[in-house]
Amino acid sequence: MGKNEFLTPKAIANRIKAKGLQKLRWYCQMCQKQCRDENGFKCHCMSESHQRQMQIFGQNPHRIVEGYSEEFESSFMEHIKRSHRFSRVAATVVYNEYINDRHHIHMNSTQWATLTEFVKHLGRTGQCKVEETPKGWFITYIDRDSETLFKERMKNKRMRADLAEEEKQEREIKRQIERAEQLAPLASASAELLEAEQTRELKLESGVKLGFALGTTSKLKEKKGESSRVVFDEDETYETAKGKPEGTSKNRIGTGGGLSSLEELMKEEEMKKEKLNRKDYWLCDGIIVKIMSKDLAEKGYYKQKGVVRKVIDKYVGEIEMLDGKHVLRVDQEELETVIPQIGGLVRIVNGAYRGSNARLLSVDTDKFCAKVQIEKGVYDGRVLKAVEYEDICKLAS
Secondary structure (H helix, E strand, O other): OOOOOOOOHHHHHHHHHOOOOOHHHHHEEOOOOOOOHHHHHHHHHHOHHHHHHHHHHHOOOOHHHHHHHHHHHHHHHHHHHHOOOOOEEEHHHHHHHOOOOOOOOHHHHHOOOHHHHHHHHHHHHHOOEEEEEEEEEHHHHHHHHHHHHHHHHHHHHHHHHHHHHHHHHHHHHHHHHHHHHHHHHHHHHHHHHHHHOOOOOEEEEOOEEEEOOOOOOOOOOOOOOEEEEOOOHHHHHHHHHHHOOOOOOOOOOHHHHHHHHHHHHHHHHHHHHHHHHHOOOOOOOOEEEEEOHHHHHOOOOOOOOEEEEEOOOHHHHEEEEEOOOOOEEEEHHHHHEEEOOOOOOEEEOOOOOOOOEEEEEEEOOOOOEEEEEEEEEOOOEEEEEEEEEHEEEEEEO
């Protein structure tokens, strides 16, 4: 057996040494051969196989470099899509993970000399969102898959449909209010006519006069010394005995009847809107939340605030911390809404006016609710007197 056979100690040692990553400057991309030292790389460059590969490279160098560049770019994007699809991560972290495979396409064989140039290229082509920070370059993968785009379009379509439905309900309520205002003068005129006819006198054969009191419980005054009686007094006596105050009659007709029915109608519309927009999820982009997960206390994130940059599957949010700019993925069960100072802007995240922006007017600490005024949109200027803390959240400036 020769001294460098496959199972000899020397051959095994050589394989162990060649197993890990080695210096990039001693790697030949054309031959796909990694040398362990400068002497080995020099010997390889003088070999006949390397000379043949270099002759092939010299015939069309631009095409070969472009081929390596495309392969490097596609492999790099495939890795970031698989490992960091929904997170913001440092470019150096992704690159170090990518080069763990010793048979990867090396960057010195591409058109990019440095990682910074490659990251800028990804930003220019729209494949990643690129940010330069004091800690280095950070990249975020932009998901352009057909399934993701379809879900995004369906989500936008549902939001537009909900908004159209709310506008339709609002227009219907306004029309009903205008109709009630037009009918109000007629109702007042009919009420005056009824009051004028309240005390009609009926003469009987015995000479006794009876007065009808419709819509009131006050007794008729005696006229010219003659006795008078009140008809239908039994019902009023029965209601008074039950504890109802005098002056209340079930036969009373007044001008307030139309307005009370309008209020009931508006109340029903509000209840329908509340039932339609009350969901078990409330996360949305652009709000400031507080992390209440005790599992993150060891890393210093417990009760820290961050901005929701993205919502995943309605219940999970990507939170960019206000201190440190780190990005975490946290479930909404471990998050809490933030109430700003008086006069600050808030987003209504749940309930009848879900999705509207409002300004905080006051806070009731005893009832855990707040008074807000909606700004812009269909309900501009409307004041909500009692909105629970869980239904509003501070907006990021």
